[in-house]
Amino acid sequence: MRMTRGKAARGPVLVLGALLAVTACTDPTQQGSGDTGGAATEGEDSGAGSEVVIATGGEPDSFNPVLGYARWGDGKVVEGLVRLTAELEQEPLLATDLPEVSADGLTLTFTLREDVTFHDGSELDAQDVVATYETAIDPETASPVAADLTALEAVEAVDETTVRFTLSEPQSSFVAATVLGIVPAESLDPEPAASADVVGTGPYTIETYRPGERVVLEGYDDYWGEQPQVQRATFVFVEDDAARAARVASGEVDGALLPAQALDRVEQDDDFKVVRRDTADxxxxxxxxxxxxxxxxxxxxxxxxxxxxxxxxxxxxxxxxxxxxxxxxxxxxxxxxxxxxxxxxxxxxxxxxxxxxxxxxxxxxxxxxxxxxxxxxxxxxxxxxxxxxxxxxxxxxxxxxxxxxxxxxxxxxxxxxxxxxxxxxxxxxxxxxxxxxxxxxxxxxxxxxxxxxxxxxxxxxxxxxxxxxxxxxxxxxxxxxxxxxxxxxxxxxxxxxxxEHDYVIRADTWSGWDVPLVEPHEHGLQGGPWWNLPAWTTTDPAG
Missing domain, CATH: 3.10.105.10 (Dipeptide-binding Protein; Domain 3)
Incomplete structure (x- = not known):
């Protein structure tokens, strides 16, 4: 089902087998090691609150959306045609609107935004969407996302900004499944150049990735949407609950996922706020x-x-x-x-x-x-x-x-x-x-x-x-x-x-994170108060 790709070769590429470190949430396998790189506000040439350090319970097994990364959206590095809101509704993201659906429910047509570039500077077009979905449903990929796309019979580029999905039978959940992050067509070639970089369209790029230790996200200067105020986010992978609690207590991190049993001492600390999220987990x-x-x-x-x-x-x-x-x-x-x-x-x-x-x-x-x-x-x-x-x-x-x-x-x-x-x-x-x-x-x-x-x-x-x-x-x-x-x-x-998911976050530094979100099971980089990290605003201490 692979398409013929005629676009010019791009810079960094995504290897389907790359970044296979550990699986998120259901499979957090490696404990973080090393220092966190300092407190969130120590970044060079950055204002207070423009950096954040977060300790999570595990790391993704891959940053490749075709291999399951950010299955429910909010990938920060990659984006889908739609996204799911805090109100559990679907709204367009890389698409200009929700799809036009045929009367029999078998054809869904999306129109893409025309102002989107990937992190390598190339423009998003319909071929990228086709390649991403064809790779996801290819049996050789063995993608976990394939289970969400069983009715997908064909996907085609009608023109550069129009994508048509054809289903073998109606699938009521299909639009929700189009949160799948889109990556460049060339990065899904059978034998791409070796690279650990993820080429997405999101507000952040991966600046540094150390498997088993941390990933550092940096704001993408040419992002098509609004620039995030938090320009640098370090996610430290710390599998052990006690170790994460210790990092909070020592002030090494600005936020963390914690077990309920570890919250007592944090609740007495005015430097942090405790956040409890309802879930379907x-x-x-x-x-x-x-x-x-x-x-x-x-x-x-x-x-x-x-x-x-x-x-x-x-x-x-x-x-x-x-x-x-x-x-x-x-x-x-x-x-x-x-x-x-x-x-x-x-x-x-x-x-x-x-x-x-x-x-x-x-x-x-x-x-x-x-x-x-x-x-x-x-x-x-x-x-x-x-x-x-x-x-x-x-x-x-x-x-x-x-x-x-x-x-x-x-x-x-x-x-x-x-x-x-x-x-x-x-x-x-x-x-x-x-x-x-x-x-x-x-x-x-x-x-x-x-x-x-x-x-x-x-x-x-x-x-x-x-x-x-x-x-x-x-x-x-x-x-x-x-x-x-x-x-x-x-x-x-x-x-x-x-x-319920329990988190702590440094008090009086950021606003915009406290939204009424019902979380899915996946809550590493995607969940918690940092679910909507690009929408955070910094709090003026003097204000």
Whole structure:
């Protein structure tokens, strides 16, 4: 599906396999090292507040949008045809308007802005959009974004500023998926010149990138939109929660993602403000289909019935969350309470009894010589997931199920997801389709961190496909009712909680960051108060 590219060669190029360091949020693998480069206001020739240093919990596995970077937009370096607002609405970005959609829903036509240049000085045109999308859906790319674009049959450049998408069937979530960042056509050639530079159209360029340590973003002088007042932003990658809290306490950073348990001392510090964001970010137990215990329907049902989610929120999350029973948040129109369950430890015990899981002298159950035991993996250094794993261990023990938490690097976790359970995080508030299809459709089984347990159900596939193609709202709601009914029946995952995201930011330095944002799971460079970093304004200390 690759197009013939006739544009002149550009300067820096983007290598599809470059920058593969660690995956963001679901895969924060490396702890930051080295100094932060100083406080945010120490930059040469810069005014107070024009620089910021932020400690995040992980780094992107790539800054290439085709490989999943900034999947929900707000890439700062790259931009899509549309963006998603704090009000969860779609608005044009590189396009002049939302697309013109044909009556049958199969053709969407975008008109591009004419005043946009890439960071190498070349002009954005329709060929760049075509190349980006064709590469994203090319099976050889193995892009996680491909799961959001399954209906895309063809994309063509009608002229230099007009792009037409043709779908094989209507896809209600397609416009939301066009947040995909656009990169130059030449940077997606099969054998580009080696470079670690990302060529985007965003308000920032990558000035410095040190894998496992930091990325420094610098304002792009020829940005087509308004120049950001924060001209330099350093994101320090610090996987360990305690290490991030220490950097805040020492004054090394101006903002950070912190676990709720670390907020007490910061709340007493007048130099910082604490920010808590509502989210659609869930934590769940992914139970591999092939495991003799975690894959057993009775064990899954017992965990679903017997785990006290509110107690887990109050303890493991320090109250910073709410119980979850499925991937679609209760505020969404597609939500169905069929996934909910009354916590009943006795009913859970009866379920295990009836399935032949017999309680042994030590309190652990067994069946046919198989102990009711499984390993529960979580990323080492992630305090929240560790606490969730420990809470599950304690509660499951009361049911006679032995859970062994194991903290590992993401490199160690990924190859074991077929065999061992995992504390998983995902979710977005934007679209029910995009928050369920990649996780539960059989075509996504073992595709990176999509459907890591290998769940496959023809009934689920049909419901997901109906939801994706539905054009009428009532049809969508009915399809996702079936999706949730199937989840409640099969219980491939046990959902536990939606977690709130907690951040700190230096007080009285910037304005404009405090917006009513409901965050998705991804919240490294994209989330938090720095979600809208280009819109920040500096606060005059004398004012």
């Amino acid at each position: 869930f934590r769940a137990l992914v139970l591999p289909e092939e495991h003799p215990v975690a894959g057993d329907p009775a064990v899954r049902a017992a965990l679903h019935q017997g785990l006290d989610r509110q107690a887990l929120v109050d303890g493991a999350l320090a109250g910073a969350g709410r119980p979850a029973y499925g991937p679609i948040p209760p505020e969404a129109p597609e939500y169905a309470d069929v996934v909910e369950v009354e916590i009943d430890a006795q009913a859970a015990a009866t379920t295990l009894d009836e399935a032949g899981w017999v309680e042994q002298a030590d309190g652990t159950r067994a069946r046919d010589g198989q102990r009711a035991r499984f390993t529960l993996m979580y990323p080492a250094g992630d305090t929240l997931r560790q606490n969730v794993a420990l809470a599950v261990q304690a509660q499951a023990a009361e049911l006679g199920i032995e859970v062994e938490p194991e903290g590992l690097s993401w490199e160690a976790i990924e190859p074991r997801m077929r065999e061992d359970a995992l504390v998983y995080g995902s979710g977005n508030p934007y679209n029910a389709d995009l928050s369920t299809y990649p996780l539960f459709h059989s075509s996504r089984a073992f595709q990176g961190f999509d459907n890591p347990g290998g769940y496959a159900s023809e009934a689920m596939d049909a419901a997901l496909e109906d939801g994706r193609s539905a054009q009428a709202e009532d049809e969508r709601v009915q399809a996702y009712q079936r999706v949730q009914e199937q989840l409640a029946q099969d219980l491939p995952w046990v959902f536990l909680a939606y977690v």
